[in-house]
Amino acid sequence: MIVILNPNIADTSPEYAETINFLQQLPNIEVKKHVVLGAEQQLTEFYLLGDTHQLDQEPIEALDAVERVVRISQEYRILGRHSDENRVSGFSYNGVKFNQENAHVFAGLCAVDTPEHVEIMMKSLQSYGQVCTRMGAYKPRTNPYSFQGHGSTCLHWVFELAGKYGIKVVAMEVTHESHIEEIHEALEATGNPTGVMLQIGTRNTQNFELLKSVGRQRVYPVLFKRGYGVTLNESLNAAEYLASEGTSNVIFCLRGMKSSAGAPHRNMVDFGQVPVVKRLTRMPVCVDPSHSVGTRETSSDAILDVAHTAAQGLVAGANMVLVDFHPEPSKALVDGPQALLMSELSRFLEDMAASHEFYKKRLEIWHADP
Amino acid sequence: MIVILNPNIADTSPEYAETINFLQQLPNIEVKKHVVLGAEQQLTEFYLLGDTHQLDQEPIEALDAVERVVRISQEYRILGRHSDENRVSGFSYNGVKFNQENAHVFAGLCAVDTPEHVEIMMKSLQSYGQVCTRMGAYKPRTNPYSFQGHGSTCLHWVFELAGKYGIKVVAMEVTHESHIEEIHEALEATGNPTGVMLQIGTRNTQNFELLKSVGRQRVYPVLFKRGYGVTLNESLNAAEYLASEGTSNVIFCLRGMKSSAGAPHRNMVDFGQVPVVKRLTRMPVCVDPSHSVGTRETSSDAILDVAHTAAQGLVAGANMVLVDFHPEPSKALVDGPQALLMSELSRFLEDMAASHEFYKKRLEIWHADP
Amino acid sequence: MIVILNPNIADTSPEYAETINFLQQLPNIEVKKHVVLGAEQQLTEFYLLGDTHQLDQEPIEALDAVERVVRISQEYRILGRHSDENRVSGFSYNGVKFNQENAHVFAGLCAVDTPEHVEIMMKSLQSYGQVCTRMGAYKPRTNPYSFQGHGSTCLHWVFELAGKYGIKVVAMEVTHESHIEEIHEALEATGNPTGVMLQIGTRNTQNFELLKSVGRQRVYPVLFKRGYGVTLNESLNAAEYLASEGTSNVIFCLRGMKSSAGAPHRNMVDFGQVPVVKRLTRMPVCVDPSHSVGTRETSSDAILDVAHTAAQGLVAGANMVLVDFHPEPSKALVDGPQALLMSELSRFLEDMAASHEFYKKRLEIWHADP
Amino acid sequence: MIVILNPNIADTSPEYAETINFLQQLPNIEVKKHVVLGAEQQLTEFYLLGDTHQLDQEPIEALDAVERVVRISQEYRILGRHSDENRVSGFSYNGVKFNQENAHVFAGLCAVDTPEHVEIMMKSLQSYGQVCTRMGAYKPRTNPYSFQGHGSTCLHWVFELAGKYGIKVVAMEVTHESHIEEIHEALEATGNPTGVMLQIGTRNTQNFELLKSVGRQRVYPVLFKRGYGVTLNESLNAAEYLASEGTSNVIFCLRGMKSSAGAPHRNMVDFGQVPVVKRLTRMPVCVDPSHSVGTRETSSDAILDVAHTAAQGLVAGANMVLVDFHPEPSKALVDGPQALLMSELSRFLEDMAASHEFYKKRLEIWHADP
DSSP states (O other): OEEEEOTTOOTTSHHHHHHHHHHHTSTTEEEEEEEEEOSSOEEEEEEEEESGGGOOHHHHHTSTTEEEEEOOOSSSTTTBOOSOTTSOOOEEETTEEEOSSOOEEEEEESSOOOHHHHHHHHHHHHHTTOOEEEEOSSOOOSSTTSOOOOGGGGHHHHHHHHHHTTOOEEEEEOOSHHHHHHHHHHHHHTTOOSEEEEEEOGGGTTOHHHHHHHHHHOSSOEEEEOOTTSOHHHHHHHHHHHHHTTOOOEEEEEOOBOOTTSTTSSSBOOGGGHHHHHHHBSOOEEEOHHHHHOOOOBOTTSOBHHHHHHHHHHHTTOOEEEEEBOSSGGGOSSOGGGOBOGGGHHHHHHHHHHHHHHHHHHHHHHHSOO | OEEEEOTTOOTTSHHHHHHHHHHHTSTTEEEEEEEEEOSSOEEEEEEEEESGGGOOHHHHHTSTTEEEEEOOOSSSTTTBOOSOTTSOOOEEETTEEEOSSOOEEEEEESSOOOHHHHHHHHHHHHHTTOOEEEEOSSOOOSSTTSOOOOGGGGHHHHHHHHHHTTOOEEEEEOOSHHHHHHHHHHHHHTTOOSEEEEEEOGGGTTOHHHHHHHHHHOSSOEEEEOOTTSOHHHHHHHHHHHHHTTOOOEEEEEOOBOOTTSTTSSSBOOGGGHHHHHHHBSOOEEEOHHHHHOOOOBOTTSOBHHHHHHHHHHHTTOOEEEEEBOSSGGGOSSOGGGOBOHHHHHHHHHHHHHHHHHHHHHHHHHHSOO | OEEEEOTTOOTTSHHHHHHHHHHHTSTTEEEEEEEEEOSSOEEEEEEEEESGGGOOHHHHHTSTTEEEEEOOOSSSTTTBOOSOTTSOOOEEETTEEEOSSOOEEEEEESSOOOHHHHHHHHHHHHHTTOOEEEEOSSOOOSSTTSOOOOGGGGHHHHHHHHHHTTOOEEEEEOOSHHHHHHHHHHHHHTTOOSEEEEEEOGGGTTOHHHHHHHHHHOSSOEEEEOOSSSOHHHHHHHHHHHHHTTOOOEEEEEOOBOOTTSTTSSSBOOGGGHHHHHHHBSOOEEEOHHHHHOOOOBOTTSOBHHHHHHHHHHHTTOOEEEEEBOSSGGGOSSOGGGOBOGGGHHHHHHHHHHHHHHHHHHHHHHHSOO | OEEEEOTTOOTTSHHHHHHHHHHHTSTTEEEEEEEEEOSSOEEEEEEEEESGGGOOHHHHHTSTTEEEEEOOOSSSTTTBOOSOTTSOOOEEETTEEEOSSOOEEEEEESSOOOHHHHHHHHHHHHHTTOOEEEEOSSOOOSSTTSOOOOGGGGHHHHHHHHHHTTOOEEEEEOOSHHHHHHHHHHHHHTTOOSEEEEEEOGGGTTOHHHHHHHHHHOSSOEEEEOOTTSOHHHHHHHHHHHHHTTOOOEEEEEOOBOOTTSTTSSSBOOGGGHHHHHHHBSOOEEEOHHHHHOOOOBOTTSOBHHHHHHHHHHHTTOOEEEEEBOSSGGGOSSOGGGOBOGGGHHHHHHHHHHHHHHHHHHHHHHHSOO
């Protein structure tokens, strides 16, 4: 059960005290506080855990500080879409809005290599009006003897270049809790020239200890990738670990599932589940066509499979596209064969913008009177 | 190796005789003739099987009747896309064109039940200008004690109703070679009021004996569904059985793959492979969103998952959509829970038409000079 | 609901007539007769289909001809294991007994090639006291241009060689209903020197029309292979098609499932489900280690993976092993790389016999008082 | 390339210095030292990474300190089975030997709950001569709101009870690097009454940061569970992370793979790959039948599926069985439905011992002269 307080109510007010006192004396109920920082207001929610099915809603709703009460299912308590459609959804970070209605492209390098390549990438993005990118510093690799990313050593110059070219949000995978602090320090040291979206990779989808650490930080939004050996339901439950520790600014990313049915693609593209994630939760949904298809092949119509599948995600309502580009794919240290070329960036961005526009047109078709 | 003759060359001409004599004396080579009936011309191709890698192309190309010679890989010899992009692709049937560029919707009943329901469906389709439908008479069912379809007993009135409402092509699954003859006789008996596209279901994808029978008939085009336990490559090879027996007017249908990763959908939607099938073969590609998602659920944007995934197929270049509708889903004998309502038909068709138009816009974006 | 008559009751007796008259007047109930030919007696069962949950058992059990009545679940009506443990299970064919307690090895050629190879194989089997083998005449192949088996042309000499070396049962795949008649005629023409177990391959698991034809023949027992794209439940339902048409002498064969998790094996070995099939149905269970692992590799202990997995099947209660051998694997026309050598036959058979003996020892351990 | 030094050579000897000097001057080669602590001797190995294919083995083998040089493939450098069969394999820990030849059962509680239950379990194990058990203190759970294990609070009394009943090795999952230190401190604080085998769960198979931490500790052996969304090859590579950081005393555990083909079992049992892991690596192999089948069902022979599949693992050469028992499964906090009863322990252990003995008999069969 979620008890939602009136907006902007102060922790120090008597109404607040009355509410918390009332809730804490309920038998067999644990009370957990959750604060949602929206663009214009602060919202306080109390999660009542335990024996809630026998609780009476009325006396709680009668409290002065309480706006309303929402009964929730056992799953995805915070991130889930429950009976109350009016709950706050989406968030702003460093001036960029993320929600289930809009769409962003995060084109960039799978793995940071040289300042020259990073600069070429960011400069190009700026020239097309983009303010988001992806830049991998910490790379989890299947083989322990493969290149593992430049790690913290590259953060300063990556962030400075991002600032130089007006990039507001850099999506960056973290694989250990210490990386959060390293990123935080590097941003501080360079004067916060940009912002970071912490990415949880598919290998760490059920690394619950990492999720708890990332959940506790509450500063950076999180891009959470679906795990490839578990059901969708299990991945959504894992995302809830972030929220249960305090970070509910989470974007859920589909990235293909390992399956012999997916060949010749590297993974089986799972973007048919974009509408499912939006139905079950309030998270914006991202698609990662690069890791899903894992190839630069084009169809008989000369359009890249990466572009086709990304468009498929967007026309069904996806809110973000994570995509690998590289100035010289043959020199990329990680996943070069799937990276798109700088010469393809313009058309790719145009395709994505048009696909999101077409999604809005589809909304009109379906929302018109029959 | 394929030897393509000049168009409309007669079997009785001396050039034709010279060619066939030359080919038949080649050592360790089997010669197979394949005739492609296009809209405006007839094309004769000879397939050379066996020890072809040591054959010299030049003397064959020098023959008067020969237009050109194409070296092919071992796989998908007839249906595959080989080095020569100029080979005839697509076909016309009963006045309707099918190819890798256009798109058709086949909305209809998964299983024929009553004349009333069939008539409601066809009348609606006509009112929206549709000339294609799906109507299942022979239903393969998992459980031997389930309803197995009305079979041949319903064919006469189904075809007559199709004719009454201007339907040109009815997609209809066959599960035994005798069904081809039953359909043929019913069409003849009713004066050919409509046409039929023979459908091979996913359970029969590797029923090679059925494929050979269907391949030998050469009259009706075939809608070939991907098998759900085999790789895409194996399904494409199976389609080639049709072609190797003489029927190359084949549409390849993606219909979802069984996987624990697909839940809560019935199957894992595989429409990310639309561009793959078009790259590897010259077959038009169909998507079947009804059997893929298996549900009438809608996303948070109030659009049906069936519509979302169908749109995903089309914007990536799919050429056909097979979709279940029913006037009263609760009374449907097979797969009622996934059938769309007649009240949704108008918006569904509008969405599909817009999605195919948007695919053409994407072509423009990608074919423009960078 | 199954109505089981007293053993050996005659169709012409008045008790029989009374029973059938009583059953046929039941409202909304279809009556289906099923005759089980055991070694010593003939058993008649009536299957009541339809609205059976409101039927009263007592008046039926009171009929003179009726031994007892068994309520059954909707699934696997005939082949399933229902509440009554005393139903007849297993069968004899051509002097060989098959049931859920004993075990047989069917070693042989995946595909019949030359009389020399077939004779070497059968002679070896006889020398080790074996009376069963596998011999593939009709081979369904992924690629239409691959060798498809010698078909009916080899049947005469294969059966004659089988008779010469005392082989009682030859497992042989059929892929079309006409093959049953071809096999029947070849056996008759050669004086029935051996017997045949009709094999349904994994590609035809849900080829219901073939299953119905094979089910209707009632002469030859059937080796039914699990389908690789469907659930176990769906494969068991498919086997029931055989029984519903009259052939309940069916052995269910596990043969590995396609999965990226199975590599480096060709398929993912599924012999952990041997106890499941025996729990759910009364069918003897076969394992096919050759097609499951698809390799001649040995472990660090120098034992072949084929032998390891076959032993795994048997110690968990499997009743049959289907395994590929070949005198010269490099010359085998189909699946040579997985065939065992004649020099390995002796040890393989010894391993299998010991594994089945060990299963009996395990039974003793678990059936002892704790 | 691995350079293996003569046993027990001192780091301070001139031969050692000569070797290291020689290796360090090799161009484009990184040298990594790895010390293997065997029961009777200490072995020093140098791993040469980088451009090794053009290195000449002879001058290295000529060095006084060098016993021999082994060329290795790129994968599983330390844990893999390479051309040299004589490399040290297996290890001893707290008086218990683990290798690819013997077998141990680790029966115990999936999750520690009460001292009473833990004591009942350990007392029973002692009465059957068992010195190993499993006891889960840190439980990663799919749902963040589920019970997460007693964590460090239970360690003292669990270890003391283990010591009281002669348990030498407790397998215990860790999900965060801090757990290693907590376990270490608890063992020290209680006077090291027992030993611990650190378990990496399937959700953390590719949590490379955790693997590195566990790899660096070098004190406790590791039970490494296969990941369920990745290939076997990827899981083996992940295990190599442990070795690359210094811990090569690793046991590899098969535990079933998520698949719709596995139903009605919880996962698809993958014990057919026991011989594969032993062929590819030098790790002892464990099977976990409880999590693989996830049920207490028995087959028609009244033997538990858990016992059947565990026996399948052992007869194919598995070296360890991890299995859930519980005095009162209905009160178990985690995975109660799959736990075996104390009354089944005796027969289970007898079955496992007999299965391992039968494996040895199979070795005799296959190693006899044909």
